Amino acid sequence: MFKEMNKMGLVPDKISYTVIIAGLCRIGAMKKAMEMFIEMLSRGLTHDVVTYTCLIDGYCKSNQMDVARVVCDEMKDKGISPNLMTYTALMGGYCTHGSPKKALQVYEEMQEKGIKPDDITGLVLGSVLVGNMHVPNFW
DSSP, rough: OHHHHHHHOOOOOHHHHHHHHHHHHHHHHHHHHHHHHHHHHHOOOOHHHHHHHHHHHHHHHTTTTTHHHHHHHHHTTTTTOHHHHHHHHHHHHHHHHHHHHHHHHHHHHHHOOOOOOOHHHHHHHHHHHHHHOOOOOOO
């Protein structure tokens, strides 16, 4: 796609790269997504919370939670604060892949930062709580 853009005299920008990274993450092409992420920097483009969150969400959905956490920590080290979407992606990843305690730790961190959950975050947290409850069968 970028070759086509270059032929037309168009220069890919941060938004173009972020859209491509998000698409690659959606189909689980994490190696290619990381290559695009690195290529952005080589072209003098900076990452923002949206770009990082796309990558983090992709790693979460690919059951690569350790990598997702490393990417999140790198983002913080660069002075970019996680947002609601970042935290929700991490919580969802931890819930999906069997680490509800870590999901709750992420939630606590989010609260400490003063970020309020939305409906989606509530659904993710609900799955943690329900998943950890032993609900008796009354029927």
